Amino acid sequence: MQQGKLFVLSGPSGVGKGTILARLFVDFHDIEYSVSATTRQARAGEVQGENYYFLSEEEFFQLVENDQLIEWANVHNNYYGTPKEYVDKTLKKGQDIILEIDIQGAKQVRENYPDAVFIFLLPPSLQELEQRLEQRGSEDKRNKKIRLRNAREEMHEKQKYDYVIINDRIEETVDQLRSIIIAESCRIDKEDDN
Amino acid sequence: MQQGKLFVLSGPSGVGKGTILARLFVDFHDIEYSVSATTRQARAGEVQGENYYFLSEEEFFQLVENDQLIEWANVHNNYYGTPKEYVDKTLKKGQDIILEIDIQGAKQVRENYPDAVFIFLLPPSLQELEQRLEQRGSEDKRNKKIRLRNAREEMHEKQKYDYVIINDRIEETVDQLRSIIIAESCRIDKEDDN
Numbered sequence: 112m113q114q115g116k117l118f119v120l121s122g123p124s125g126v127g128k129g130t131i132l133a134r135l136f137v138d139f140h141d142i143e144y145s146v147s148a149t150t151r152q153a154r155a156g157e158v159q160g161e162n163y164y165f166l167s168e169e170e171f172f173q174l175v176e177n178d179q180l181i182e183w184a185n186v187h188n189n190y191y192g193t194p195k196e197y198v199d200k201t202l203k204k205g206q207d208i209i210l211e212i213d214i215q216g217a218k219q220v221r222e223n224y225p226d227a228v229f230i231f232l233l234p235p236s237l238q239e240l241e242q243r244l245e246q247r248g249s250e251d252k253r254n255k256k257i258r259l260r261n262a263r264e265e266m267h268e269k270q271k272y273d274y275v276i277i278n279d280r281i282e283e284t285v286d287q288l289r290s291i292i293i294a295e296s297c298r299i300d301k302e303d304d305n
Numbered sequence: 306m307q308q309g310k311l312f313v314l315s316g317p318s319g320v321g322k323g324t325i326l327a328r329l330f331v332d333f334h335d336i337e338y339s340v341s342a343t344t345r346q347a348r349a350g351e352v353q354g355e356n357y358y359f360l361s362e363e364e365f366f367q368l369v370e371n372d373q374l375i376e377w378a379n380v381h382n383n384y385y386g387t388p389k390e391y392v393d394k395t396l397k398k399g400q401d402i403i404l405e406i407d408i409q410g411a412k413q414v415r416e417n418y419p420d421a422v423f424i425f426l427l428p429p430s431l432q433e434l435e436q437r438l439e440q441r442g443s444e445d446k447r448n449k450k451i452r453l454r455n456a457r458e459e460m461h462e463k464q465k466y467d468y469v470i471i472n473d474r475i476e477e478t479v480d481q482l483r484s485i486i487i488a489e490s491c492r493i494d495k496e497d498d499n
Contacts, residue, residue: 289486293484293485294468297424297468299468
């Protein structure tokens with residue numbers, strides 16, 4: 112049986128990955144969602160095993176030691192990771208699955224799942240920034256330097272992804288994400304495609 | 306300015322390419338349609354320059370001689386071809402454009418536009434055929450041979466395309482075609498992508 116495809120939705124913190132996925136799943140059910148493990152406290156309304164697997168640090172590091180996480184990272188003093196078993200089982204069933212992870216996590220996934228489809232979600236302001244930085248030289252020097260460095264880092268990272276979506280209008284962003292998932296299901300895998 | 310992308314919708318004669326495109330354009334306008342030139346007579350209701358450019362054989366072969374057609378073929382004693390100028394002008398403006406052509410025509414386009422996005426439209430019966438041919442051996446020999454050869458030719462051709470859509474339910478087919486066009490607009494062009 113043909114394996115499912117692994118999709119990775121990544122991008123800068125705060126860009127709106129969670130919002131976009133929540134909106135996607137309202138009326139699109141052709142892909143599974145990978146629930147992350149975390150050591151952070153559950154917020155009001157969050158459900159164990161649905162929003163996250165809420166674990167103690169000890170439980171979390173048991174997974175790390177047993178190589179049961181595809182990727183993991185420390186974000187703002189909490190640990191986050193993607194349990195491997197559910198992802199692999201889902202792919203094996205021929206079912207597509209999507210991860211919502213940060214840029215560092217995506218790098219780890221790329222090493223172990225080179226055939227995954229990597230989607231980079233960008234804020235519209237970064238695009239605007241790039242255009243602005245190209246068009247005018249009047250910005251104060253220190254500020255420009257920092258912004259340029261950030262822009263360069265993002266641009267560099269972008270080249271490792273398969274798709275980029277600018278999260279400008281939410282409905283359009285969701286439609287683009289949905290389109291990528293559907294289009295990939297029609298895609299012929301070439302031998303020279305890595 | 307970034308060039309537009311050239312999309313090629315191809316597939317066996319009678320598979321429904323025209324129907325699918327007509328349906329796509331009802332509520333999708335992010336891509337231009339390339340109007341073909343033909344020497345066949347206009348049918349009732351067909352509009353010059355909208356459905357086809359209706360030309361005399363002399364006019365048609367003037368285009369061929371002047372290298373003004375991207376591809377051309379003789380189908381059922383009429384000539385059909387894709388005028389180059391409109392396609393190139395559209396791509397240069399950064400606008401995507403889609404051609405609806407037969408399998409032979411697609412081969413010619415591939416030689417001159419290797420970066421084009423090739424979409425193969427298949428009838429559902431061919432898929433069913435493949436499955437049937439695999440599963441049972443009771444079919445009469447001559448028939449099976451022909452079908453197998455056709456299936457093999459189609460399968461072989463499929464590998465040269467980027468996407469395959471099975472034209473089973475029209476709404477789903479149109480959604481998949483639309484998704485491919487949108488997804489490609491988000492796609493990062495890799496250096497090793499040919």
